[in-house]
Amino acid sequence: MNKIALIYGPQGGSTEKVAQLISEEIGEEKIELIPVKELTKEKFESYKKVICGVATIGDDTWDQTFRKDDWSEFFPSILNSDLQHQKIACYGLGDHVTYAAHFVDGLGKLVRLLRDKGATMIGRVPIDEYNYIHSEAIEEGHFIGLPLDEDFESEKTPERVKRWVRQISLEFN
Numbered sequence: 001m002n003k004i005a006l007i008y009g010p011q012g013g014s015t016e017k018v019a020q021l022i023s024e025e026i027g028e029e030k031i032e033l034i035p036v037k038e039l040t041k042e043k044f045e046s047y048k049k050v051i052c053g054v055a056t057i058g059d060d061t062w063d064q065t066f067r068k069d070d071w072s073e074f075f076p077s078i079l080n081s082d083l084q085h086q087k088i089a090c091y092g093l094g095d096h097v098t099y100a101a102h103f104v105d106g107l108g109k110l111v112r113l114l115r116d117k118g119a120t121m122i123g124r125v126p127i128d129e130y131n132y133i134h135s136e137a138i139e140e141g142h143f144i145g146l147p148l149d150e151d152f153e154s155e156k157t158p159e160r161v162k163r164w165v166r167q168i169s170l171e172f173n
């Protein structure tokens with residue numbers, strides 16, 4: 001499949017809003033937006049270029065991140081998939097004020113799961129311009145995807161998305 005798949009979950013909030021923003025930035029004719037809830041293993045495997053969007057919804061102990069997440073329902077279906085033919089870029093919604101010690105942890109979790117299946121992960125972002133205490137989405141001085149905070153710094157989202165889309169467009173090709 002030549003189009004880029006943009007797979008996101010949950011629906012109806014900031015993760016979906018950003019999916020639309022990314023789609024406009026890339027060009028709607030080049031991308032297919034798919035809520036992860038509507039995705040099948042076969043459809044997922046048919047794309048070579050994929051963008052995944054996730055929100056971190058932790059709870060008191062935080063360990064349960066994926067429990068209530070649409071992604072957790074999809075993942076068992078690709079447990080035996082080989083994603084070596086795929087390049088995948090992930091973005092993650094979070095809240096760097098209320099959850100400063102777990103900022104976009106779900107983004108880190110999603111990237112590691114996809115990488116473990118053989119996918120080439122692209123779209124790393126320098127940590128410099130973010131404030132947080134700790135994040136599971138950091139490796140070697142970079143976020144391993146694009147963190148976004150629509151709760152406390154939504155004004156920064158359009159520029160962050162623009163810059164990231166330019167970056168991943170190069171990395172995809």
Ligand SMILES: Cc1cc2nc3c(=O)[nH]c(=O)nc-3n(C[C@H](O)[C@H](O)[C@H](O)COP(=O)(O)O)c2cc1C
Nearest residue numbers: 013014015055056057058093094095099102103104
């Ligand atoms: C119960 C709850 C737990 C959350 N836990 C975290 C967290 O651990 N880390 C984080 O960065 N953001 C956390 N957030 C913030 C969400 O990720 C953020 O509001 C996001 O934009 C929600 O995405 P959505 O609007 O697509 O649902 C939490 C939000 C809620 C409501």
